[in-house]
Amino acid sequence: MLIYICDDQQEEASVLQLCLTKAAAELSVSCMTKVYCSGEALIDAVENEAAPSLVVLDVYMEGMSGIETGRRLRSLRPDLPLAFLTTSRDFAVDAFELNALHYIVKPVTVEAARALLERLPPRPGSTVKMLELPVQDGTAQFPLAEINRIISKSRGVEIHITGRSAAWLPCRFREVEVRLSDEPDFLLISRGCIVNLGHVQSIDFDTCCLKNGEQLPVSRRERLNVQNRYSDFLFRRLDRMKGGGL
Secondary structure, eight states: OEEEEEOSOHHHHHHHHHHHHHHHHHTTOOOEEEEESSHHHHHHHHHHSOOOSEEEEESSOSSSOHHHHHHHHHHHOTTOOEEEEESSSTTHHHHHHTTOSEEEESSOOHHHHHHHHHTSOOOTTOOOOEEEEEETTEEEEEEGGGEEEEEEETTEEEEEETTSOOEEESOOHHHHHHHTTTOTTEEEEETTEEEEGGGEEEEOSSEEEETTSOEEEOOGGGHHHHHHHHHHHHHHHHHHHHHHOO
16 A cells, blocks of 8 residues: 655654554554655656555645645546645645545544554455345345454344444354354453454553453463464564555
């Protein structure tokens, strides 16, 4: 994934680069970023180089503003995903008119960068990995990256996706375990509870804390395996971050 950043403040651009790289690593996506210090320089790059996957524009820049730069980019590449970086929400109407993918209010965080990347449409030729479970009328599908946990409940399973209501399916929990057995980021932390490590904030001796603030118990039986698997996940994420480049 190639992301262009347009910001005339180098320090703030560097913070955004770091947050985007960390967020991409959490999503298991390779990420490279390029920074341009003016709208004119960015437009020249878009006209003459390979199209990026995303452009993030600081709204308040000297000379050509981020909004004006966005308008110019829209005329060049109507389908180019645009996002805005700002200190306030006052420009929301202008961003809406430009069909902006998202906007980030400073100071930038990894969580905000991840929310932005999760809004990106699938790239041509790419596939979104899904959890497929049988239901009475066929098959229910859930994007793996969006699931934060799955629990056994009421003779079925409850699929929890961040920002949405949980979905209950009349499916055996064991069947979910089998279908996720080849997914290293999904981990059984107690009898009847699987978490997606990409949505985990931390794991201590007996508690798993999700990024949404929820706390889940880690069973005594699973504690050693959970600690080992979580350590492996952190090392994998670190390796991805080192390879992502800035």
